[in-house]
Amino acid sequence: MxxxxxxxxxxxxxxxxxxxxxxxxxxxxRQWYRGVAILLSFLVLTGIVAWYAEPLISWxxxxxxxxxxxxxxxFGGFWYLAPAGMWLWNIWDAASLAGCGRxxxxxxxLLFGMMAAYGIGWQLVEVDFSAASLDRAMAIIRPMLYPDMxxxxxxxxxxxxxxxxxxxxxxxxxxxRREEDGKVASATPDCAKLSEALTVSVSGMWPDTDTIVxxxxxxxxxxxxxxNENAPLIVRTDATGSLTVVIHVPSTVMIxxxxxxxxxxxxxxxDQYRPLGGxxxxxNGGFVLKGMMESVTMALMxxxxxxxxxxxxxxxxxxxxMGGNPFTLxxxxxxxxxxxxxxxxxxxxxxxxxxxIVGLGPFAGVMALAVHSVVALAKLYSEVxxxxxxxxIEAVKATGANWLQVARYGVIPQIVPPFTxxxxxxWDINVRMSIIIGMVGGGxxxxxxxxxxxxxxxxxxxxxxxxxAVVVITLDYLSAKVRERLV
Amino acid sequence: xxxxxNLTKVYxxxxxxxxxxxxxxxxxxxxxxxxxxxxxxxxxxRCINRLIDPTEGKITWDDIDITAAPPAELRRIRRxxxxxxxxxxxxxxxxxxxxxxxxxxxxxxPWLSLLGIWPPTDKQRAVKALERVGIADKASSxxxxxxGGQQQRVGIARALMQEPRLVLADExxxxxxxxxxxxxxxxxxxxxxxGMTVICSxxxxxxxxxxxxxxxxxxxxxxxxxxxxxxxxxxxxxEIYGEEAQEVRATTVEASA
Numbered sequence: 203m204x205x206x207x208x209x210x211x212x213x214x215x216x217x218x219x220x221x222x223x224x225x226x227x228x229x230x231x232r233q234w235y236r237g238v239a240i241l242l243s244f245l246v247l248t249g250i251v252a253w254y255a256e257p258l259i260s261w262x263x264x265x266x267x268x269x270x271x272x273x274x275x276x277f278g279g280f281w282y283l284a285p286a287g288m289w290l291w292n293i294w295d296a297a298s299l300a301g302c303g304r305x306x307x308x309x310x311x312l313l314f315g316m317m318a319a320y321g322i323g324w325q326l327v328e329v330d331f332s333a334a335s336l337d338r339a340m341a342i343i344r345p346m347l348y349p350d351m352x353x354x355x356x357x358x359x360x361x362x363x364x365x366x367x368x369x370x371x372x373x374x375x376x377x378x379r380r381e382e383d384g385k386v387a388s389a390t391p392d393c394a395k396l397s398e399a400l401t402v403s404v405s406g407m408w409p410d411t412d413t414i415v416x417x418x419x420x421x422x423x424x425x426x427x428x429x430n431e432n433a434p435l436i437v438r439t440d441a442t443g444s445l446t447v448v449i450h451v452p453s454t455v456m457i458x459x460x461x462x463x464x465x466x467x468x469x470x471x472x473d474q475y476r477p478l479g480g481x482x483x484x485x486n487g488g489f490v491l492k493g494m495m496e497s498v499t500m501a502l503m504x505x506x507x508x509x510x511x512x513x514x515x516x517x518x519x520x521x522x523x524m525g526g527n528p529f530t531l532x533x534x535x536x537x538x539x540x541x542x543x544x545x546x547x548x549x550x551x552x553x554x555x556x557x558x559i560v561g562l563g564p565f566a567g568v569m570a571l572a573v574h575s576v577v578a579l580a581k582l583y584s585e586v587x588x589x590x591x592x593x594x595i596e597a598v599k600a601t602g603a604n605w606l607q608v609a610r611y612g613v614i615p616q617i618v619p620p621f622t623x624x625x626x627x628x629w630d631i632n633v634r635m636s637i638i639i640g641m642v643g644g645g646x647x648x649x650x651x652x653x654x655x656x657x658x659x660x661x662x663x664x665x666x667x668x669x670x671a672v673v674v675i676t677l678d679y680l681s682a683k684v685r686e687r688l689v
Numbered sequence: 690x691x692x693x694x695n696l697t698k699v700y701x702x703x704x705x706x707x708x709x710x711x712x713x714x715x716x717x718x719x720x721x722x723x724x725x726x727x728x729x730x731x732x733x734x735r736c737i738n739r740l741i742d743p744t745e746g747k748i749t750w751d752d753i754d755i756t757a758a759p760p761a762e763l764r765r766i767r768r769x770x771x772x773x774x775x776x777x778x779x780x781x782x783x784x785x786x787x788x789x790x791x792x793x794x795x796x797x798x799p800w801l802s803l804l805g806i807w808p809p810t811d812k813q814r815a816v817k818a819l820e821r822v823g824i825a826d827k828a829s830s831x832x833x834x835x836x837g838g839q840q841q842r843v844g845i846a847r848a849l850m851q852e853p854r855l856v857l858a859d860e861x862x863x864x865x866x867x868x869x870x871x872x873x874x875x876x877x878x879x880x881x882x883x884g885m886t887v888i889c890s891x892x893x894x895x896x897x898x899x900x901x902x903x904x905x906x907x908x909x910x911x912x913x914x915x916x917x918x919x920x921x922x923x924x925x926x927x928e929i930y931g932e933e934a935q936e937v938r939a940t941t942v943e944a945s946a
Contacts (some may be wrong), residue, residue: 593778594781596774596778597779598780599740599767600740601793601794602765602766602769603764603791603794604799607794607803610802611791611794615780615782615783615787619782
């Protein structure tokens with residue numbers, strides 16, 4: 203310490219003072235700054251620990267004080283060690299300062315502070331790896347490994363028949379038999395209760411072909427019939443194109459039916475597929491492509507729109523142009539403040555606002571991206587303008603050029619390449635942002651993605667992930683290459 | 690003949706860069722301006738082509754009053770005055786060729802030049818200028834891909850494009866390796882021998898002795914010396930540069946120029 207006259211005092215007194223009130227010993231040794239700092243950090247640390255580690259078990263509720271203490275200690279009282287350690291260190295530090303004029307390392311209280319911060323932080327964010335379930339993870343990851351993007355082109359041969367569920371006391375059910383194009387499908391009996399067995403058969407189908415037998419409820423929900431009502435039932439037709447199989451009415455077909463005694467017409471389907479050769483994009487795959495195209499276009503539109511606004515604004519936000527007199531400086535400060543304020547609002551939040559203003563869809567996303575890009579680009583552009591080298595401008599002026607020529611040959615070559623580089627970079631960011639923005643209704647692939655996640659269509663989610671990865675990596679690479687060239 | 694009368698420059702922040710400086714430069718002279726950093730050398734050179742407007746005083750060039758010239762006439766005057774800078778002042782991202790062509794802006798059709806269309810004769814002139822300074826092979830390189838010495842040669846080629854009668858060189862070798870100094874100054878000397886007037890500010894006294902036909906010295910914006918290079922002896926040197934100055938030589942061995 204650079205005290206001109208080291209205030210040597212009794213270490214005992216200084217220690218006692220600091221024990222009474224942390225930092226008081228230091229203050230008595232005229233170490234004002236250290237004393238106040240110690241007091242403040244002690245108070246903050248104690249406050250945080252007390253706020254978080256309220257004892258869950260009251261002391262007098264137990265007949266065994268030691269057990270009660272241990273329980274209290276386990277449920278957070280433990281963290282009181284941190285302020286206690288800090289308090290002890292403060293006494294030691296004060297005594298040492300009084301005794302030999304040397305302070306002790308602040309590493310120790312720092313360690314106590316970090317112990318409390320990280321320990322409490324760990325508990326507050328509820329880090330709990332035991333909550334993770336590999337089964338649940340696999341349940342969503344496995345279908346994602348079969349992206350719903352392309353499929354074999356194939357031909358469908360379908361037949362179905364009505365079945366009534368449940369049987370009515372008063373009505374006779376219609377006959378569960380249907381003929382079409384030489385195909386006959388039937389079920390016996392004509393009606394059945396939930397989970398009751400039914401014999402269904404079909405003839406006139408393709409011979410020796412796997413046939414998926416499935417149930418469609420009266421309101422059009424698909425129900426698989428195999429396994430434990432969770433897997434497709436696949437039966438092979440014989441050489442004449444017929445099959446007969448016993449099924450059970452799925453237990454969930456009457457969910458949400460207000461009157462469970464009301465007899466309704468359900469259907470049993472028989473589907474056969476035959477490859478036609480070649481591949482085609484699935485319907486979800488088509489949505490992936492459409493969404494991706496929408497996202498990239500949204501980013502392009504937003505970036506283009508934002509350039510038009512960002513260029514004039516960037517001139518207002520460039521200090522070297524606006525610093526000349528108090529009026530322009532005022533405009534500069536206002537512009538900068540607005541830019542910084544708007545820039546702090548994430549495009550995602552803006553998208554939620556624009557969805558309300560202009561409705562769901564890509565336009566809301568474009569507006570959100572555009573507003574965010576304008577402020578981001580204006581700031582980058584203005585920094586380019588601030589970084590213009592006055593040397594070449596001076597040199598071009600000295601050749602007798604007029605001001606347009608000075609702008610064309612002295613200024614523009616300096617700002618166009620970095621402007622372009624930043625713009626491409628922004629477009630790159632906007633493509634990534636447009637994917638997220640779809641999730642709040644701003645159009646693009648994100649909008650499909652969030653819906654697929656919600657209806658557990660993980661195959662389509664997998665396809666969307668692949669499309670996003672391909673587009674983002676490609677753009678990333680291209681924009682990096684182009685920027686490398688320009689700067 | 691360039692005549693500078695009572696030139697004074699006070700910057701808006703109050704700095705007095707030049708105080709009542711007067712001198713004359715005859716056609717064909719190689720005038721060197723010396724003085725410490727901040728003594729007003731750069732301001733003086735920039736007043737001559739009015740990159741900086743003087744506060745007071747008058748500059749006349751063959752009966753043309755530069756200080757009173759309206760913008761259009763000023764541009765006609767500027768195109769006859771080539772300028773070479775300490776930091777080369779090239780547009781770094783443009784090609785060497787574009788930088789050299791910039792020297793022709795004062796002569797070109799203003800509208801065509803904005804579109805980047807140049808007369809073929811100007812292009813030939815640019816190739817010749819680059820050949821003259823020995824970097825014709827670098828024409829399509831980006832300016833910042835060149836070394837410092839090469840960049841300064843581009844600067845000279847740009848000045849040559851103006852077909853100048855007067856060349857202002859503001860510390861043309863101060864940013865270069867000392868061994869390159871002679872090669873750059875050699876080009877200026879050649880131009881001078883072809884009849885161009887050269888006004889050049891320099892730091893190293895040995896270069897002054899080697900190239901100058903006449904010297905003026907500035908100290909705190911005041912002209913403290915005017916005369917032949919040989920007249921700068923040890924006492925004069927101390928007077929110009931201050932008591933604590935030590936002479937440093939740019940090169941110990943005379944370049945084989």
